[in-house]
Amino acid sequence: MKFKWVFNSKSLVLICFLVGSICQPVVVADTTVKLKPKLCIKKKVTDFCDVSVDIQWKAEETNNHCVVNQTKNKELDCWSDSTAGMTRDQAHTKVDVVYALLSSGSDEALVSETLNVLSLKDDSQNNSRRRRHVWSLF
Numbered sequence: 001m002k003f004k005w006v007f008n009s010k011s012l013v014l015i016c017f018l019v020g021s022i023c024q025p026v027v028v029a030d031t032t033v034k035l036k037p038k039l040c041i042k043k044k045v046t047d048f049c050d051v052s053v054d055i056q057w058k059a060e061e062t063n064n065h066c067v068v069n070q071t072k073n074k075e076l077d078c079w080s081d082s083t084a085g086m087t088r089d090q091a092h093t094k095v096d097v098v099y100a101l102l103s104s105g106s107d108e109a110l111v112s113e114t115l116n117v118l119s120l121k122d123d124s125q126n127n128s129r130r131r132r133h134v135w136s137l138f
Contacts, residue, residue: 020121029061030128033101033113038092045119051091053115057101058084064104071097091115 034056040049055067055076066078067087076099091097096117100109120128 012038016041026046031057031101031111033057033097033111034117035099035113038113038115040093040115040117042117044095044114044121045094047094047119049091049093049117053089053091053099054086055089055099055113056086057111058083059103061111066102066104068100068102069097070109071095085119093117097116 007021036056037051040051050057057065057067059065060083062081062083064078064080065082065085067076067085068074069076069089071093077085079085089099094117096120097114097115099115100112102108103110
């Protein structure tokens with residue numbers, strides 16, 4: 001008697017569930033950067049956004065890490081042989097600010113997060129209102 005093995009995704013999942021110890025899930029390194037606040041709202045487009053931003057990061061691997069303000073190309077803080085850290089930046093900007101976590105010896109960001117800057121009033125809009133009715137001649 002010959003058995004014909006047919007594997008599809010459902011049967012593989014079932015086999016992995018039953019065997020368990022052989023099929024370990026692949027864990028992707030969980031590296032995060034969190035900002036508080038994530039949003040800065042200003043009254044006009046021409047105004048500056050002034051806000052104190054708390055930056056908290058976490059990495060799976062112990063390494064030398066630095067948090068940088070990529071918008072201004074400014075290094076904010078660095079840590080040696082650590083997996084987590086927290087720092088603060090005083091943002092004075094009219095545009096979005098990108099904060100990134102870098103690993104030692106690398107210019108490429110492991111992860112980044114953006115402080116979004118929004119304005120309530122668009123200065124390009126005409127703010128004058130017609131004070132008379134359309135049918136008024138004077």
